[in-house]
Amino acid sequence: MHGGIWPLEELRSAVVSVDFDRLVLDGIAAASGLPAVVVDVGDDPADDLGSVLVALPVVSIAVGAGGESWDLALDDPGPALEGLRANPQAAVVAAQTLRRTGQLGLLDALLVESLAYATLQAGPEHARWLAQRGHRSRRDTDQPRIEVTDDGATVTVTLDRPRLFNLFDAAMRDQLVDVLKALQAGADDRPVVLTGAGGNFCAGGDPAEFGTVSDPATAHLIRSRANAAPWLAAIAHRTTAIIDGACVGAGIELAAFCATVTATDRARFRLPELSMGLIPGAGGTVSIPARIGRQRTLWWLLTGAELDAGAALDWGLVDGVA
Numbered sequence: 001m002h003g004g005i006w007p008l009e010e011l012r013s014a015v016v017s018v019d020f021d022r023l024v025l026d027g028i029a030a031a032s033g034l035p036a037v038v039v040d041v042g043d044d045p046a047d048d049l050g051s052v053l054v055a056l057p058v059v060s061i062a063v064g065a066g067g068e069s070w071d072l073a074l075d076d077p078g079p080a081l082e083g084l085r086a087n088p089q090a091a092v093v094a095a096q097t098l099r100r101t102g103q104l105g106l107l108d109a110l111l112v113e114s115l116a117y118a119t120l121q122a123g124p125e126h127a128r129w130l131a132q133r134g135h136r137s138r139r140d141t142d143q144p145r146i147e148v149t150d151d152g153a154t155v156t157v158t159l160d161r162p163r164l165f166n167l168f169d170a171a172m173r174d175q176l177v178d179v180l181k182a183l184q185a186g187a188d189d190r191p192v193v194l195t196g197a198g199g200n201f202c203a204g205g206d207p208a209e210f211g212t213v214s215d216p217a218t219a220h221l222i223r224s225r226a227n228a229a230p231w232l233a234a235i236a237h238r239t240t241a242i243i244d245g246a247c248v249g250a251g252i253e254l255a256a257f258c259a260t261v262t263a264t265d266r267a268r269f270r271l272p273e274l275s276m277g278l279i280p281g282a283g284g285t286v287s288i289p290a291r292i293g294r295q296r297t298l299w300w301l302l303t304g305a306e307l308d309a310g311a312a313l314d315w316g317l318v319d320g321v322a
Contacts, residue, residue, distance in 0.1 A: 005063055005077075008046055009255045015052055024056055034084055034251035035059060035092050038077050041066055059084055059095045059298075071095040072295050072302075085303030087125045087277050094279045094301050097293045101285045109286045112308055114223045117281040125277025127139035130211045145198070146179055147173035154191045155183065155242055159251075162198025168250040168282070180231035192239040194232075194258060201243045202251025204272065205282070229283030233259045243267045243318065245311075247285050252317070253284030258289050261318040269307040269317065291316050 006028065014023055029035050036059040039049065045067030053060035059071045061080065066073025072080055084091040097116045100227075101109035120126055147158040157179055159166040183192060196202055213219040232239070232254055241255035243263040248270045255261050271288070273280050279301070280288070289297045292315045300307075312318045 004032050005040050007040055008041050008049070011037075011039055012046075012049055015049060019160070020052070022095060024058060029058055033094075034081065035088050036061055036081065036084055036135045037114060038081075040064060042075075045107055046070075054099055057092050057095050057096065059091055066295075070295065071099070071210060071298055071302060074295075074299065077307075080299055080302040083304065087132060087274055089123055090120055090279060091278050091302060092276070093120055094274060094285075095298055097279055097285050098289060101155065102289055102294055106145040106286065108229060109227055110227060110283060111224070111283045113279070113281065113283070114220050114227075115118055115136065116246055116285075117223070117279055118220040120215075120278050121216040121219055127277070129276045133207060133210070144175070145169070146175040148179055154193055155188075156193040156195065157183075159194075159196040159202050162196075162200070164206070165200045165203035165246050166196045166251070167199070167203050167206040169209050170222075170226075174226055176228045177226055177231055180228060182184045184231055184234045191233055191239060192256065193242060196251075199266075200245035201241075201247040201255065201267070202249075203246045204249030204251055204270075210276070223281065227283070228254060229257065229286070233283075233287075243269075245295050250282035250284075253280050253287055256287035256317065257283065260320075260321045262322055263309040263312060263318045264322055265309050267318075267321075269310065269312050270304065271297075272304055274301040275304050288317070 014020055024037055028037050033143060035057060036052055038061045041062045041064040045065050046062060047067035047069040050060055050062065050069030051309060061077050062073040064071040065076055093116050097113060100112050139161060145161055147160040149156045161172060236257045237259050239258040240260040240262060241258040243255060243261065245266055246268055247255060249272060252269050265303050279285060296315065309321045314319050
């Protein structure tokens with residue numbers, strides 16, 4: 001090992017050992033203090049080794065070419081390791097979840113995401129974030145959150161909480177689900193536009209609601225009953241999301257389901273859930289990897305990077321910039 005990075009052939013030769021899992025978990029990961037295995041693979045995809053490591057509760061990182069079996073394949077693991085060091089449990093759960101959701105049908109994948117999210121809601125990393133955030137409350141609990149306009153040719157669905165950058169709360173979720181159900185149930189097959197009011201699309205989940213559900217099991221059952229993702233996916237083929245300003249967390253998770261995503265040059269994208277000790281919980285472990293790939297999704301979660309419209313276009317997160 002050199003600087004925490006292992007030579008490929010050294011680990012390859014150890015794979016056949018019946019104690020390989022102990023070598024990884026009690027040796028490599030314990031020595032680095034991180035639930036990660038970083039391997040210098042050079043130009044070798046090394047999928048034989050990556051496919052073994054994904055069975056273990058570690059983040060597998062290939063420095064170099066790295067094939068699709070690895071959680072990450074990159075030249076500089078430093079920024080990703082910083083995110084992993086800050087929230088190691090959430091990082092491993094994110095990697096494990098992303099390994100599975102791409103292999104499942106939509107409803108099964110959303111179930112895995114919700115159960116993983118619920119697990120982290122009860123974990124110490126999310127508890128630490130809640131304690132640092134402090135108490136918040138809202139006074140607009142009785143205000144409409146969704147506006148629907150119909151010009152005869154197109155139905156426009158607007159996230160309408162502009163004073164709070166269209167933060168996504170339970171009321172907005174429930175109202176959006178009702179609208180999406182109605183659009184899916186009818187014989188009408190007109191185009192649908194999803195957008196946000198006030199110069200922003202959606203600044204993510206409302207921080208005032210985090211930690212307000214009594215227990216993670218209840219939270220999971222609520223998500224199972226009231227989740228906008230499957231209803232949006234059902235009409236995604238005729239839906240365009242238009243992104244302006246902030247598009248954070250749940251905002252990009254939902255928008256990514258749409259067949260077409262268009263951004264203005266003011267659009268800014270972030271996926272901050274890992275810094276909260278969580279993973280995406282609004283369908284993002286399904287919708288975002290479908291657009292940008294599993295490895296890039298995990299890197300984005302670990303680094304918390306902000307993307308402008310140009311970077312989002314290069315990644316394939318959006319389809320065009322107006």
